[in-house]
Amino acid sequence: MDLFSTLIDTKANLLPKDGIVNYYGRVLLPQQANEYFQNLLQNIQWKNDEAIIYGKHILTKRKVAWYGDKPFEYTYSKVTKQALPWTSELLALKALAEEKSSEQFNSCLLNLYHNGDEGMAWHSDAEKDLKKDGAIASLSFGAERKFAFKHKQSKETVSLLLENGSLLVMKGTTQTHWLHRLPPTKLVNKARVNLTFRMIV
Ligand SMILES: O=C(O)CCC(=O)C(=O)O
Numbered sequence: 001m002d003l004f005s006t007l008i009d010t011k012a013n014l015l016p017k018d019g020i021v022n023y024y025g026r027v028l029l030p031q032q033a034n035e036y037f038q039n040l041l042q043n044i045q046w047k048n049d050e051a052i053i054y055g056k057h058i059l060t061k062r063k064v065a066w067y068g069d070k071p072f073e074y075t076y077s078k079v080t081k082q083a084l085p086w087t088s089e090l091l092a093l094k095a096l097a098e099e100k101s102s103e104q105f106n107s108c109l110l111n112l113y114h115n116g117d118e119g120m121a122w123h124s125d126a127e128k129d130l131k132k133d134g135a136i137a138s139l140s141f142g143a144e145r146k147f148a149f150k151h152k153q154s155k156e157t158v159s160l161l162l163e164n165g166s167l168l169v170m171k172g173t174t175q176t177h178w179l180h181r182l183p184p185t186k187l188v189n190k191a192r193v194n195l196t197f198r199m200i201v
């Protein structure tokens, strides 16, 4: 049992209906989290994300990377990416996410937000390549950022802070009924790295 697990009820569902979101809080000690953060900044093959929006080819400020068990192809915003082979640190973090969540993952999408100007707009992760209603485990490193959910019909919202070294799991029908986003903020001027472990089919 880790140091913080007594403080956070990991069985509590943060959503009032139509999906399950569990926040496990910090699953790494601050020093371990900082070491992973530095390692990820250095050793991941970060690239500006490409997208085609209204027929225009654009590059995002946020950087991304895509790793997996096999050279999976993954398409979103009309651009296809191919997964790179796991690094040893990513494999260790995948094992941690799997152990804590009791779920299995075969790929990981990584995001690097250089500061609070960069975020991610409302979306759900329900691309056809993803296992339907499969769990998504999200590990956060570096700057603490707010994360929010919005119900697609009722528009009700739920938000929380994602701490350095923390784990969030979204599962059940969350992606069908809820959007989520990482809002931009003027209050943060440090970088954050996020890893979302997924199951591609
Ligand atoms: O940065 C985050 O915490 C979330 C990223 C996200 O929603 C995604 O990669 O689909």
Ligand SMILES: [Fe+2]
Pocket: 123, 124, 125, 180
């Ligand atoms: Fe997402």
